[in-house]
Amino acid sequence: MSADLLEPILWAIGMAVLAAVLFTGIGLISGTDETATVAPIALLVILLGVPPAGVIAFFLAAVIAKHISHAVPTTLLGIPGDTTAVPMLREAQLLRALGVPHLALQKAISGGVIAVIIAIPLSILFALVLTPFAESIESAAPWIFVAAAVLVAYTSKGKLAAVVALTAFVLLISGLQAFILDQKDATFTTSFFLGIATGPLIFDLFAGLSPAGRKAMRQEGKREFALAPDVPRSGGRIPNPFTVLDRTQLTYTTGSAVITSATFVFSPVAMAVLMGEIAGSRIKNGFHRLTTVATVRNATTESTYIAETLIPLIAIGLPLSPVAAGPAAPLFNAPPVYTLDAEAGTTNNLHDLLTTGQFALFAVIAAVIAIVIAYPFVMTNAHRAATWVMRSVSHEAIIAGFAALICVICLYEGGLLALGVTITVGLVGGLFNRMIGMHAGVQFMGYYVAVLTVPAILAL
Amino acid sequence: MPHLIEVWNDTVDSRHLTGGIAISVGIAVTAYLVADHLFAAAGQTELGHSYALLFGILGCILGAVITGFLFKPKRVITSPTTDTRSRQEIIDEIVEEYGDLGDPRELPEAVQAEVRALGLFDALLENHRHHVADDGGSARETDEQQ
Numbered sequence: 001m002s003a004d005l006l007e008p009i010l011w012a013i014g015m016a017v018l019a020a021v022l023f024t025g026i027g028l029i030s031g032t033d034e035t036a037t038v039a040p041i042a043l044l045v046i047l048l049g050v051p052p053a054g055v056i057a058f059f060l061a062a063v064i065a066k067h068i069s070h071a072v073p074t075t076l077l078g079i080p081g082d083t084t085a086v087p088m089l090r091e092a093q094l095l096r097a098l099g100v101p102h103l104a105l106q107k108a109i110s111g112g113v114i115a116v117i118i119a120i121p122l123s124i125l126f127a128l129v130l131t132p133f134a135e136s137i138e139s140a141a142p143w144i145f146v147a148a149a150v151l152v153a154y155t156s157k158g159k160l161a162a163v164v165a166l167t168a169f170v171l172l173i174s175g176l177q178a179f180i181l182d183q184k185d186a187t188f189t190t191s192f193f194l195g196i197a198t199g200p201l202i203f204d205l206f207a208g209l210s211p212a213g214r215k216a217m218r219q220e221g222k223r224e225f226a227l228a229p230d231v232p233r234s235g236g237r238i239p240n241p242f243t244v245l246d247r248t249q250l251t252y253t254t255g256s257a258v259i260t261s262a263t264f265v266f267s268p269v270a271m272a273v274l275m276g277e278i279a280g281s282r283i284k285n286g287f288h289r290l291t292t293v294a295t296v297r298n299a300t301t302e303s304t305y306i307a308e309t310l311i312p313l314i315a316i317g318l319p320l321s322p323v324a325a326g327p328a329a330p331l332f333n334a335p336p337v338y339t340l341d342a343e344a345g346t347t348n349n350l351h352d353l354l355t356t357g358q359f360a361l362f363a364v365i366a367a368v369i370a371i372v373i374a375y376p377f378v379m380t381n382a383h384r385a386a387t388w389v390m391r392s393v394s395h396e397a398i399i400a401g402f403a404a405l406i407c408v409i410c411l412y413e414g415g416l417l418a419l420g421v422t423i424t425v426g427l428v429g430g431l432f433n434r435m436i437g438m439h440a441g442v443q444f445m446g447y448y449v450a451v452l453t454v455p456a457i458l459a460l
Numbered sequence: 461m462p463h464l465i466e467v468w469n470d471t472v473d474s475r476h477l478t479g480g481i482a483i484s485v486g487i488a489v490t491a492y493l494v495a496d497h498l499f500a501a502a503g504q505t506e507l508g509h510s511y512a513l514l515f516g517i518l519g520c521i522l523g524a525v526i527t528g529f530l531f532k533p534k535r536v537i538t539s540p541t542t543d544t545r546s547r548q549e550i551i552d553e554i555v556e557e558y559g560d561l562g563d564p565r566e567l568p569e570a571v572q573a574e575v576r577a578l579g580l581f582d583a584l585l586e587n588h589r590h591h592v593a594d595d596g597g598s599a600r601e602t603d604e605q606q
Contacts, residue, residue: 030469030470031468031469031470040517041517043513044510044514044517047507047509047510047513048514049507049510079469079470094557094558097550097553098550098551098554098580099547099550100580103574103578200468201467201468204466204467204468205467208465208467208474214465217465217466217467218464219464219465219466219471220464221464222464222471222534222535222536223534223535223536224535224536224537224538225535225536225537225538226537226538227538246568246570246571246574247568247570248568248571284562285561285562285564285566286555286559286560286561286562287562287564287567287575287580287584288562288567288571289562290561387537390533390535390537391533391535392528392533393533394476394527394531394532394533395467395471395533396472396473396476396477396479396480396527396528396531397480397525397527397531399467399468399472399477399480399481400477400480400481400483400484400485400523400524400527401520401521401523401524401527403485404481404484404485404489404519404520404523404524405488405517407485407489408488408489408492408513408516408519408520409513409516411492411493412492
């Protein structure tokens with residue numbers, strides 16, 4: 001190993017440890033959406049001048065650790081740990097009712113670990129295959145994205161309504177972007193993502209302000225949560241994901257990780273739903289289906305995040321995937337450190353600063369550290385951690401923290417105008433989410449349709 | 461309690477929420493603006509802007525911690541041992557929503573061992589037998605519906 005590489009490796013190790021510890025904790029708190037937590041903190045890491053090795057390791061370790069610990073509130077309490085945990089909620093709740101939530105948890109996170117092991121080499125391999133075609137992908141992107149957006153919208157809860165509402169949402173984004181360009185001679189990104197990610201929260205806060213809304217939101221008493229009892233794990237002291245899963249589950253987890261390492265234009269939530277359906281439809285025994293679907297869905301949250309980050313970073317340099325457009329956006333564009341000129345197609349971001357070999361090295365470092373920290377911790381302390389969060393952390397504190405985060409990040413990106421953009425996007429997006437079942441995944445696709453496809457259509 | 465409302469999938473007291481947001485936003489925005497101003501005054505605009513963001517985020521965390529100390533969670537944590545329903549009733553409910561949970565004897569060896577270790581084997585088997593016995597009746601019912 002050359003001495004030149006020693007310093008980046010130390011950065012990668014240090015930042016991965018920091019991210020793994022921080023996001024294992026954040027994942028335990030329900031509702032902490034990936035985009036609203038990972039993106040701003042990754043942005044901060046970049047702006048503080050952490051070198052590229054530390055940035056990529058930080059980001060990957062953060063999402064891997066968070067997707068391991070988000071299974072704790074999802075399986076033990078029946079409330080989703082974050083947006084990608086929503087698809088496995090039903091199976092988790094049923095297994096909880098059967099009195100075996102610890103089994104659901106252990107299966108889910110073991111699936112996640114295996115998906116990480118598969119997705120890292122495969123997505124790098126896939127990126128290498130795609131690199132020669134980067135230019136044609138770039139020119140086809142506007143059309144791929146609009147097709148994927150429509151498909152994802154149609155497979156969401158909203159079905160046709162979500163597809164039609166996509167038009168309104170895309171035009172809203174286009175209009176806001178044009179107004180921002182007119183006023184500030186700049187474009188915003190984070191404000192839009194933050195608005196989409198926290199849309200349901202912003203919508204609820206507004207509804208709470210209106211007398212009619214408050215009436216509908218009124219609760220008779222404190223909400224009851226049934227915390228499943230702790231069951232000691234059998235077997236060795238150090239958990240092994242390969243023994244927690246049976247052969248069928250290993251096969252489907254591997255298969256879905258392989259598929260989702262290639263389908264990088266679809267939103268992770270949509271892929272988690274789809275992969276779970278495919279695996280579930282092929283398993284005859286109902287009980288076995290429950291545990292396998294929970295495993296595959298959580299595995300998909302890991303593999304999609306890794307592939308959708310690494311493939312655009314290595315092959316293209318433009319954020320051409322829903323993850324790259326959302327939580328990973330700062331890795332592509334964080335002015336003044338990383339820059340991206342969408343019109344000219346010129347970039348100066350991680351794509352230009354790291355070689356494929358370096359991406360592979362730092363990704364492996366991040367994955368190993370995140371798994372070593374998060375997996376044994378969650379396997380052994382899940383119950384204690386979930387109890388502490390539920391008993392001690394008030395929902396008021398979480399919402400207050402998010403409200404402050406929205407204000408600070410918007411003021412940072414573009415002053416009061418950016419704050420207005422986040423509130424507008426959040427209010428409309430939250431309304432669409434709550435009322436017509438158009439989830440954040442569809443809306444992120446909508447953002448990229450507005451940025452990529454709308455100009456391409458107008459240029460026809 | 462008259463002020464309890466549901467926001468973002470959990471229960472809060474609307475007065476506590478308003479207070480918490482005021483505290484956190486107040487601390488965080490003040491921290492960010494003051495830091496940004498001081499860094500700019502010191503001549504560090506580019507990097508100073510990002511350091512100001514760090515102060516702002518620290519302000520968010522401080523605000524959330526203060527809010528957490530002031531206002532306690534509005535949750536009641538129960539343990540499911542208070543659930544008096546029998547296991548078969550619960551399984552029946554799950555079957556109604558999800559479909560038949562199946563015959564545990566058909567599972568591969570390793571999975572069977574897992575189900576036994578969980579103490580679910582007999583309950584699943586009993587439920588399956590019950591369903592097989594019912595099958596004749598329910599098949600006729602669906603025929604009539606068509």
